[in-house]
Amino acid sequence: MPELPEVETMAxxxxxxxxxxxxxxxxxHKPDVLRGATPRKLQRVLVGRRIVRVWRRAKLAVIxxxxxxxxxxxxxxxxxxxxERSGRGADQYCTLHLALDDGRRLHYRxxxxxxxxxxxxxxxxxxxxxxxxxEPLEAGFxxxxxxxxxxxSIRPVKPLIMDQHRLAGVGNIYASEALWRAKxxxxxxxxxxxxxxxxxxxxxxxxxxxxxIELRGTTIRDYAEGAFADKLDAYNRxxxxxxxxxxxxxxxxxIDGRATYFCPRCQR
DNA sequence: AATCGTTCCTGATAGC
DNA sequence: TGCTATCAGGAACGAT
Numbered sequence: 001m002p003e004l005p006e007v008e009t010m011a012x013x014x015x016x017x018x019x020x021x022x023x024x025x026x027x028x029h030k031p032d033v034l035r036g037a038t039p040r041k042l043q044r045v046l047v048g049r050r051i052v053r054v055w056r057r058a059k060l061a062v063i064x065x066x067x068x069x070x071x072x073x074x075x076x077x078x079x080x081x082x083x084e085r086s087g088r089g090a091d092q093y094c095t096l097h098l099a100l101d102d103g104r105r106l107h108y109r110x111x112x113x114x115x116x117x118x119x120x121x122x123x124x125x126x127x128x129x130x131x132x133x134x135e136p137l138e139a140g141f142x143x144x145x146x147x148x149x150x151x152x153s154i155r156p157v158k159p160l161i162m163d164q165h166r167l168a169g170v171g172n173i174y175a176s177e178a179l180w181r182a183k184x185x186x187x188x189x190x191x192x193x194x195x196x197x198x199x200x201x202x203x204x205x206x207x208x209x210x211x212x213i214e215l216r217g218t219t220i221r222d223y224a225e226g227a228f229a230d231k232l233d234a235y236n237r238x239x240x241x242x243x244x245x246x247x248x249x250x251x252x253x254x255i256d257g258r259a260t261y262f263c264p265r266c267q268r
Numbered sequence: 269a270a271t272c273g274t275t276c277c278t279g280a281t282a283g284c
Numbered sequence: 285t286g287c288t289a290t291c292a293g294g295a296a297c298g299a300t
Contacts, residue, residue, distance in 0.1 A: 114293075
């Protein structure tokens with residue numbers, strides 16, 4: 001399930017492969033992944049346009065075109081990109097593709113189709129991203145800023161740091177990991193987190209995301225890239241010993257109905 | 269304004 | 285063996 005490190009990896013890889021290419025055709029097989037455009041409109045807006053950059057914001061892979069148009073892809077669970085020479089490498093899960101001027105095709109592939117492929121004008125894109133929280137790997141994300149955010153909410157700290165409108169890019173895996181590193185119980189009301197703990201949590205979020213990007217993300221279930229799965233301390237380790245204290249890691253669904261992994265002894 | 273419940277989708281898995 | 289039921293999960297949306 002792609003979160004910030006996985007989408008960063010997807011965007012960097014795609015940038016290297018398609019930057020500078022011009023779209024010569026658009027084919028949509030599964031229109032339900034489209035947002036903001038019909039297949040006809042997508043074709044009208046993108047054909048003849050050159051891809052100038054592929055980058056990431058929050059958990060979105062963003063494709064910039066020379067006209068200023070942008071496509072934001074939300075892979076959610078099973079979305080991915082496939083770039084191939086016409087004919088080979090595509091399957092029934094490829095929902096749409098952009099034909100490129102060098103004969104290759106850029107496919108958006110999505111088994112469950114909970115992901116989205118959204119066309120924006122520059123103004124629409126700006127309005128959308130302005131509602132997202134800050135990027136945790138950029139300068140504004142400090143311990144003081146996080147402390148102030150946590151102070152304003154009575155919600156459990158884990159869903160709060162996963163709220164994309166508060167902080168961008170952190171999902172279920174890295175929330176569990178960061179809280180384990182910071183020794184904070186995921187169910188604690190956000191406002192009970194001290195300034196010192198907020199500083200530790202900030203550092204944990206930055207370090208876990210950075211280390212995962214270096215390993216190209218976490219391969220678990222749907223997302224099939226990256227070696228960070230071996231480095232997980234909490235997520236997906238139910239019943240296994242905590243690497244700090246040896247206590248068995250607990251899996252609970254009591255917080256927002258989401259799988260949450262934590263050490264009941266050293267996370268307080 | 270903040271928070272909560274519902275919905276989208278299909279492969280993998282469990283249970284009979 | 286082959287069927288059915290259950291589960292996973294991010295975020296938009298409507299309701300409170």
